[in-house]
Amino acid sequence: MTEYYVEVRNLVKDFKDSSSGSFIRAVNNVSFGVKKGQLMTLLGPSGCGKTTTLRLIGGFEIATSGDVLIDGTVVNDQPPNKRPTAMVFQSYALFPHMNVYENVAYGLKNRKLSTQEIKKRVSEMLSIVGLSGLEKRYPSQLSGGQQQRVALARALVVQPKVLLLDEPLSNLDAKLREQMRIELKKIQSNLGITSIYVTHDQLEAMTLSDVIIVMKDGVVMQQDSPEMVYRYPANKFVAGFIGKANFLEASVVGIEQNRCKLKLISGADMVVGIREGTRFTIQEKVYLVLRPEAARFVKPNQGIVNGMVITRIYTGANAFFEVKTDYGILSVEIQNPTHMDLPEYGETVGLVYDTATLSVVKYE
């Protein structure tokens, strides 16, 4: 037995490319687990295999190899209609010839419940998602946000063990997306339903998730809580994908248990916290991950690197800068800049960083 409610082990999926006839490995040896009641996000750029992974869990694709376990049972051979999962599709996939009530009741009818029971559950669910009164409407008569809610209600009403969501908010406009994100999180945690959520939007992933899995080219890069993914990115790709990051080359000159001493390419020495269990060797070439929002301006030669301001944008709440250094352009983001002395365009400056936000990743 494992501690996980949903688990995938060494999942592999190859697709045949119809034009070239060769195989594409969309999912490459992916393993992870989700605890009961948690919301886990699969995050990664478009084409990295998130949807395929989700579809493998839902039973819409047959894995080339590997296992999917739900509540301790291997479900590899179960077709979607036999799996205890329910999916919210990116396109919503509402049945256009059925009204809201019929759409939501559709799954319940497959479960041989009495008409009364179905009615009760549907109206409960519609009130949870805030659609009471719209039972008789057809999908084409609903707004995008309402369609989204129907899709959610239809999946939730069958009380699945696992809820699967494939970029459910991507078809909504920005404002509605923000609102639905909050609502989705509320509904999910109130119902305590174990969920797997696919998105390419890191902000969405950060707000919603208990656990984030960052994927690239079909491979899992990191699996952690949102805080840890941000604080200790596993590699250069994750550091750049989660939040903003600049990289500065450095080499390791000393290692203590949770810290390492670096010599930066700019010549400066500094000590940076590393995650327990991470291994670096002396003399190893690494990247120091710099977060633009953790930077501060100082006089030249007083920081870790010097440069010249080549972009300066002031928006009131924030100020953005680009600083050209000998080792590349670094971004700087100053929040609440009103009562600060901001450098001018063309000025030479030094930069320092809040050490608690710095991290180190392998050179690649």
Place this chain on the structure above:
Amino acid sequence: MNWLKQTRRLINEPLLLAMIVFVWALLIVFIVYPILMVGIKSFEPKTGVYSFDVYRALFSKKYFITPIINTLKLGIVVASISVLIGYIFAYSIAKVNVPFKTFFRTVATFPIISPPFVIALAAILLFGRNGIVTRNFFGGVPPFEIYGFLGLVIVETLAYFPTAFMTLEAILISISSDLEEASLSLGSSKWRTFWRVTFPLSMPGILSAWLLVFSQSMADFGTPLILGGRYHVLSVSAYLEITGSYRISYGSGLAILLLIPTLIAFFVQRYWLSRKSYVTVTGKPSVIKVLEPNVYVKVMFTAICATLVFAVFLFYGTVLFGSFTKLWGVNHKLTLENYKFAFTYNWKYIKDTLLLASIATPLCGILGIMIAYLVGRKQFPARRLMEAFSLLTFAVPGTVVGIGYLLAFNQKPLLLTGTALIIILVFVFRELPVGVQNGVAALYQIDRSIEEASLDLGSSSNKTFWKITLPLLMPAFFNALFTAFVRSMTAISAVIFVVSGRWNLITVRILGAVGNSDLSQAAALSYVLIGIVLLAMFFLRFVTINFSYQTKIRRAMS
């Protein structure tokens, strides 16, 4: 490896496997085998002797070379004029704000749903020796020889420009007016914008339309039979070789020569041009803006459209008038006698045609949807090949199909000659592409995740088909039924080879009446046919309005 996997999975789904085997059996026996027979027969000048003799003769005797050249010449001229007219018409409706758009469109589509030889009949009634134009304006001397090249060009152009129009209209509508406005805003004149933006973008559509009309003209049988005179074309020559001279292998050879260019045109159009199209389907309904042209341009386009529509009206009106006159050209007294005659002496033809088409249509629709579903939603070996074969009869001229059926089913164990069944089979397999194409197009529009959602919510794939896929396919299905029915009712080129004394059809009877110069009876029978087609259209509307889910939605709205 994939092939093996798919096969293995099939064995676990016996119902699906049975369906695939069933469809393949039908396609091979009723499409591939007959066409193959035509090919084989063309190499068999004497029973049991195989040689190139037929083709040697076809390419050396003037008697055979002339129809080959004639057919190509006619096809090229008709296609070119039809595309020109079709483009102007389509441009007027899609891009210029001409008045009476809906009216123009509707009239332009008449020739598509009516029997193809009605226009030929009209030409005789107007410009023949006893034609009203000939008599009233030219003192009894025909203004030009309607029986021959010129007559064929006029009639086929009127009959087939709607095909070009429909193809081009779709293309022109899909060219976003944003592009044209962008060009205008960059300082190009409207004239230059047309030649540098609109026209190049519509080029794939123009070629497509040209090839479609070219094939239709090549394959046309009714018009050249009525109006050809001494201008011989392949379809008629093949028919006469077989039914007149009983030289079946020569008829087959001519049919093969007819088949080759139409097949090429079909594949170029379908697999090459469709890929070259610049049009991208975004699924987003874009608002169609129409550029407001200056008054002169608008008047000019309106005048061109009006002239065409007038011609269509004139031709159809003449036949209608003819169907109510005693003896065309001699006695124009109005009478109902022709219809009385049609419904008594010719009633059997009407009844049989209706019966056979009504049996064939649902079979065709169901088989078509079944193939569309297999091809569009299931994975199995040789899936694309199944699709190609099921669409093949689109490309094959009716004459070839007819000869194929004649050859393939005249001996045991498939002795069908002279039966009703062979006519039904011709109807079903000739119109099969209609059902397949409608079905595939409809399936293409149904987001696959809709079906997945149903599976996900606990429905079996069987239940998903009945509850989700089928209801969503219904409008396409009804549409296919209607088109197949209309095309069966008005078909001639293939069925003329398989009709018999026992089972005959109205279209064949109409050709006979024209041949006997019984023009009034031909006109009346044509209008009976048109009447049936119109009834079918109203019936289709009734059915779609009452049984489609879109109506259900519209009702719920109000």
